[in-house]
Amino acid sequence: MKRLILVLLVAVLGLAEAGTAYAQSTSGDRVLVAQEQPKRRTLFDLLFGDEPAAPAPVQQPRPQVQQAPRPTAALPPPKPVIEKAPNATRLAVFGDSLAIDLSRALERFYAEDQNLVVINQGVSSSGFVRNDYFDWNAAITKEIEANSFDLAVVIIGINDRQELSAEGQTHAPLTDGWNAAYQARINAFLSALRAARKPVVWVGLPPMSKTEYSAAIGQISALQRMAAFSGGAEYLDIYDRFLGEDGKYSSYGPDVNGQNALMRKDDGIHFSSAGSDKLAFYISQSIRSFYRGGTVSVAVADPLQGTDAASMLRPP
Template sequence: MRLATPLFRRVARLCRPAAIACLALAVLATGGLPVSAQDVLRPPGMVPRPPANVPQGGFNLFGGWTLFQPQRPQVEQAPAPKRPPPEPEGIVHGSADEAIQGKKQPPEKFVLVLGDALGAQLAQGLADSYVKDRANPAVIARTDDDLGLLPPAQGGGADLLARLPDAVSAAKAGATLIVLGSSDLRPIRDGDQMVEPLTDRWTELYGRRLDEVFTILRQKAPGVVIVGLAPVASAETSAQYEKLNDVLRTHAARAGLTFAPVWDGFVDEEGKFAPFGAAVDGQRRRLRLNDGVRFTKAGARKLAFFAEKDITRLLAEPKADAPGLVGPGGRPVLSLTDGPRGAAMLSGGAGPAQVIPAAA
């Protein structure tokens, strides 16, 4: 029996749009095809799938992402770390006249630093920190990498005593820091022989030289402070510096001079060399450069810190005529340690004498 009559085909054509509409309504009512079917029919990469941990909701005609996604919680960004304040930058002068020149309020007090490479860094540390917050004093530096306490005739480098008069005259200082010793660890000439450093004979000869130099410093330079050596990365050299510090301390005390130790500021809890440590601002900073000898700017300020107390004390004392010079009325300026002659004059001998403190 043939059903495909012209009448049937005509009726089928008329009913086809209605059937399609009914099918569409059925699809909408059931939420569309299953997800697996959607994945099969969808070309790869057409519509991204949502992350599994993001809940979906709302009406979606085509599957995949919903029209409205839940807002993700915003993560608070940590504030950017604050930049440390810029390093202070002081000025080290070559003379008092240079420090005064062009200043509306020129400094009235001066600190003289005589030393080697370590002395140059200490002078800059003083200029950066100690002087930064004060109108006074100005820092005057006379340094030489090869400067030491040994004379050239005994195997030393540049001669300190030869440079002392000009430095003292140019600085007009109220305090003098001596930062020397590291370049002295060399053989000393003893007649026709050279004596190795830190042997008993070397220590004896070096001690004699210290007594000579320290006596002249006390007579010619105001407010002398002998600054000790700091440890270095080399354990062997540090051990030598520690022994040399003992010699410097002993002979400074014998001459009535102040010794300023710096060692403990640059070692750890076990007494070993420490490239990092507490800076003068209380922060933990790098104090030494990679060579294990020189100082960073923070390290130089800490090095200067150990001399600040003595500098402040010396500059606060009443200014007296320089030791070894002639005082009022042509009388010599005497120290309390000048022996019987000074004692006789102080007890009513030949005229009045101007006295300087023993620790000056």
């Protein structure tokens, strides 16, 4: 009996291993259909069931590789703010918009000098012609009375090529009447400073990009030079120091470190930051006669000292 059962099981196993089956079509033709070859089953599978499928492999997550942050360029630490001494020398910068830029450059130049403080007294669009807009002679008298400064630096004139009205007359720019009235106003300005025993550095004007305008500014600088000499001021001529190698106007030139840099702004009139810093350096050399690290010499510079004209009778 056991042998019969074993034979029947083997027969069933043979039928299960058949590789093909027949299907009947609607027309009655037989079509041979290929079937997928199943897994070969053993007698053990028939008696005890199929072997359980192996579990799917578990994929381990790949570790995330963290990229090191890119190094960034560190900014230089800010310069420490130096507190000015209570008795620091007060350097006032008077003039037009050129004076405003110059005062900022002087602030940078003397930032670490606790014995000198820069006072910006520049007034944009001002000059010695339009005293109806801003009267510099009245302003300097007020500042002297207030004793608001110890040392004066003046740079002015880029707005002065225009008609000047004085004593009921109007003079065209740079005519004889204009020149006389213009120089008289500067003389009065410097006389007030000299009487108050305030040292003065008068800065001449630089070349300009437009030829006609530059020529007019050159004539104004010449009048200022004569007034400075007669008024006992130190005159700083900067014209040649801001020319190109060809002797003409140039927007570029050597900076305080000798490197070629932009010296002027796009308008061809004002200084760039590098140009203002260069001018501040020149002024620092000029005021050595008056400022020596915390003290100001009240001796007024006399351009005629050592000449035959020194003994001439001159107004105080």
